[in-house]
Amino acid sequence: MRLRELLRTPETIFWVYGFPVLLTLGLGVAFRHQPAHKIPVDIVEHPQAVQIRSWLEQSGQFQAAVFPVEECRRRLTLARTEVVIQPGDPLVYRFDPARSESASARIRVDDALQRAAGRKDPLAVGEQPVTEPGARYVDFLIPGLLGLNFMSGGLWGVGFVIVEMRVRKLVKRLVATPMPRSSFLLSMMSARILFMLPETGLLLGVGYLLFDLRIRGNWAAILALALLGSLSFAGLGLLVASRAQKIETVSGLINLVLLPQWLFSGIFFSSERFPAVVQPVIQALPLTQMNNALRAVILEGAPLYSQGLPVVLLSAWCVLSFYLALRWFRWN
Amino acid sequence: MRVDALNGLDLLIPSGECFGLLGLNGAGKTTTIEILEGLLEPSAGEVEVLGMQWAKHAAELRQRMGISLQETRFSDKLRVIETLQLFRSFYRQGGAVEELLREVGLTEKARARVENLSGGQRQRLAVACALAGDPELLFLDEPTTGLDPQSRLQLWETIRCLRSRGRTILLTTHYMDEAEKLCDRVAIIDRGKVIALGSPRDLIYSIGGDHVVEFELPAAEGGAPVEFVVSLETLPKCSSFRKDGSAVLLTTTDPHVVIPELLRRLQEKKLALARLIIRHASLEDVFVKLTGKQFREDEMGSN
Numbered sequence: 001m002r003l004r005e006l007l008r009t010p011e012t013i014f015w016v017y018g019f020p021v022l023l024t025l026g027l028g029v030a031f032r033h034q035p036a037h038k039i040p041v042d043i044v045e046h047p048q049a050v051q052i053r054s055w056l057e058q059s060g061q062f063q064a065a066v067f068p069v070e071e072c073r074r075r076l077t078l079a080r081t082e083v084v085i086q087p088g089d090p091l092v093y094r095f096d097p098a099r100s101e102s103a104s105a106r107i108r109v110d111d112a113l114q115r116a117a118g119r120k121d122p123l124a125v126g127e128q129p130v131t132e133p134g135a136r137y138v139d140f141l142i143p144g145l146l147g148l149n150f151m152s153g154g155l156w157g158v159g160f161v162i163v164e165m166r167v168r169k170l171v172k173r174l175v176a177t178p179m180p181r182s183s184f185l186l187s188m189m190s191a192r193i194l195f196m197l198p199e200t201g202l203l204l205g206v207g208y209l210l211f212d213l214r215i216r217g218n219w220a221a222i223l224a225l226a227l228l229g230s231l232s233f234a235g236l237g238l239l240v241a242s243r244a245q246k247i248e249t250v251s252g253l254i255n256l257v258l259l260p261q262w263l264f265s266g267i268f269f270s271s272e273r274f275p276a277v278v279q280p281v282i283q284a285l286p287l288t289q290m291n292n293a294l295r296a297v298i299l300e301g302a303p304l305y306s307q308g309l310p311v312v313l314l315s316a317w318c319v320l321s322f323y324l325a326l327r328w329f330r331w332n
Numbered sequence: 333m334r335v336d337a338l339n340g341l342d343l344l345i346p347s348g349e350c351f352g353l354l355g356l357n358g359a360g361k362t363t364t365i366e367i368l369e370g371l372l373e374p375s376a377g378e379v380e381v382l383g384m385q386w387a388k389h390a391a392e393l394r395q396r397m398g399i400s401l402q403e404t405r406f407s408d409k410l411r412v413i414e415t416l417q418l419f420r421s422f423y424r425q426g427g428a429v430e431e432l433l434r435e436v437g438l439t440e441k442a443r444a445r446v447e448n449l450s451g452g453q454r455q456r457l458a459v460a461c462a463l464a465g466d467p468e469l470l471f472l473d474e475p476t477t478g479l480d481p482q483s484r485l486q487l488w489e490t491i492r493c494l495r496s497r498g499r500t501i502l503l504t505t506h507y508m509d510e511a512e513k514l515c516d517r518v519a520i521i522d523r524g525k526v527i528a529l530g531s532p533r534d535l536i537y538s539i540g541g542d543h544v545v546e547f548e549l550p551a552a553e554g555g556a557p558v559e560f561v562v563s564l565e566t567l568p569k570c571s572s573f574r575k576d577g578s579a580v581l582l583t584t585t586d587p588h589v590v591i592p593e594l595l596r597r598l599q600e601k602k603l604a605l606a607r608l609i610i611r612h613a614s615l616e617d618v619f620v621k622l623t624g625k626q627f628r629e630d631e632m633g634s635n
Binding site for chain 1: 401403
C-alpha cells in the first residue's frame with residue numbers, strides 16, 4: 001500500500017529519481033573534460049594585432065579576437081575574455097590575477113607568443129593529461145549523489161511520511177486496529193529498501209551509459225553498503241519522526257540533519273578540504289562514511305571488509321537511531 | 333499543567349444498545365471514547381470493555397471492536413477498495429470488502445481514489461473501516477460533524493441499519509437531533525461529568541413537558557421586558573420558561589391550556605404576536621435547561 005501510494009505521487013518520483021539524475025547530468029556536463037575548449041583572448045586594435053592573432057591561432061589553444069580598447073576592457077571585467085593583449089613595445093597583458101583562469105591564461109598566452117617569436121626551450125618536457133575514467137569529477141560526484149539520495153530518501157521517505165500520517169490521525173487509527181505496531185514500522189522500512197534498489201541502479205546506470213563510469217567494486221558489496229546506508233538513514237528518519245506532531249517541526253528537524261551533511265560530507269567536493277579541527281565531527285557524520293565507503297567500493301574496487309570504519313560507524317548510527325526512535329515513538 | 337478532562341464519569345452500557353454521548357466541544361466526549369478505545373490511559377478509575385480490561389486483553393479487544401475517529405484522513409492516493417482491504421487484513425474475521433462497501437453505500441466508488449471523495453463519502457469509508465473486523469462493539473466519534481444534510485441522512489441510515497442488526501454502538505455527537513433519532517439512550521456530558529442519562533424521550537419528559545411554545549413580539553414594542561408584560565410566572569400549566577434572544581420559550585405538557593391564556597393576556601395589553609410556534613421538546617431543550625448554556629449557531633449545524 002505504501003508503494004502504491006508513492007507511485008501515485010508524481011512529485012515524489014521526480015524528486016527521488018529525476019532530480020539526482022538531472023544533477024548528475026548538469027554537473028557532469030559542466031565539469032566534463034574539454035579538450036577542444038579554447039581560452040578566449042582579446043587583442044586591442046593595432047597594426048600588429050593581426051600578426052599576434054595568427055601566432056596565437058597556430059598554437060591551437062586560444063580563441064583570439066580583435067576589438068577596440070574599450071570593448072576589450074569591458075569584456076575582461078565581465079570575464080568574457082581571460083586576457084587582453086595590448087600590442088606595442090613593450091607588449092602589455094591586461095588580466096585579473098584574482099581569477100585563476102585569467103592568471104593561467106596570461107602565462108599560456110605569453111608562453112605561446114614567446115615561442116612563436118623564436119624562443120627555444122632549454123628543457124625538453126612531456127605532458128600526460130588525466131582523462132581516465134575513475135579519476136574525473138563526475139566519478140567523484142556519482143557515489144556522493146548516491147549517498148545523498150539514501151540520506152534524503154530515509155529522512156523524507158520515512159520521517160516526513162510518518163509525521164504526515166500522524167497529522168492525518170492515520171497512525172492513531174492504525175494503532176486502534178489489531179495491526180501489530182512492528183508491521184507498521186517494517187512496512188516503512190521495506191518500502192524504503194525497495195525504493196533504494198532502483199535508485200541505486202538508475203544513478204549508476206546513468207553514470208555508466210552517459211559518463212562511462214567504471215564500476216570496479218562488486219555488486220554485492222555495493223548493495224550491502226546501500227542497504228546499510230538506507231537503514232541508517234531510515235533510522236534517522238524514524239528518529240526525527242518519533243515525537244514530532246506537526247509537519248513544520250519535522251521539516252525543520254529533517255533540514256537540521258540534512259543541511260550539515262549536504263555541506264560537510266563530501267558530496268560535491270572532498271570533505272578533507274575542511275580544517276583539521278572539525279574533521280573528527282565531519283568523519284563521524286553518517287553521510288561522510290557512506291560516501292567514503294561508496295567511493296572506495298565503486299571507484300577503487302575495494303572489498304567490503306576493507307571498509308571497517310565506515311561499516312562500524314554506519315551500523316552504530318543505525319542501531320542508535322532505531323533504539324532511540326522506538327523508545328520515544330509517539331503512537332497516539 | 334494537568335487538566336482533568338473527565339471528572340467522576342460513571343457509565344454502564346449494555347450490549348446491543350446504541351448509546352450516545354452528547355455535549356459541546358470540549359465537554360469530554362472524545363476523551364471518554366478514546367479511553368474506552370484504549371487510545372488514552374485514564375489517570376484514575378476503572379474501564380471494562382466487553383468484560384475485559386485494556387491492560388490485560390488489548391489484542392483481543394482490538395479484534396472485537398471497530399473504531400471511527402473524529403476526522404481521520406486516509407491516504408489520498410489509495411483507492412477506496414484498497415484502503416478497505418488494508419483494514420480488513422488486520423482482522424481475523426469479517427465480511428468481504430465488497431459486502432462492507434455495500435453496507436455503507438460506496439460500491440460505485442470502490443475504484444475511486446480517496447482524494448476524490450466528498451466529505452460524506454470519506455466519513456462512510458471511515459465507518460466501513462470500523463466495520464472491517466465485524467466488530468461486536470462500534471465506536472463512532474462525531475460521525476456526521478461537518479457533513480451536508482444529505483450526507484448526514486445517508487449516514488444515519490447506515491447507523492440505523494447496524495443498530496437493527498444488534499451491534500453495540502457508542503457514538504458521540506454535538507447534534508442533539510442526531511442523538512434523539514439514533515440512540516436508545518444518551519448521556520449528556522458537561523465539563524467531564526454526566527449531567528443527564530436516559531432515553532431521549534425520558535430526558536425530554538424530565539424537563540417538565542414534552543411541548544415547547546415559542547413566541548416573539550414585534551421589535552421595539554414598549555419598554556418593559558416581555559415576561560413582565562404577560563407575567564409568565566402565573567401562566568397555568570407552564571412548567572418553565574426561558575428567553576432565547578428576543579423569543580420566549582415555554583415548556584409545558586398542555587399547550588391547549590397555555591396558549592389560549594397567553595393569547596388572552598396579550599390581547600388585554602393590545603399586543604400583537606410576531607411569531608408563535610408549538611413544537612415537541614427536543615434534547616436541545618433538555619441541554620439548555622440543564623446547563624444554562626446556549627448552543628451557538630455553528631454548533632447547531634443544519635438543524
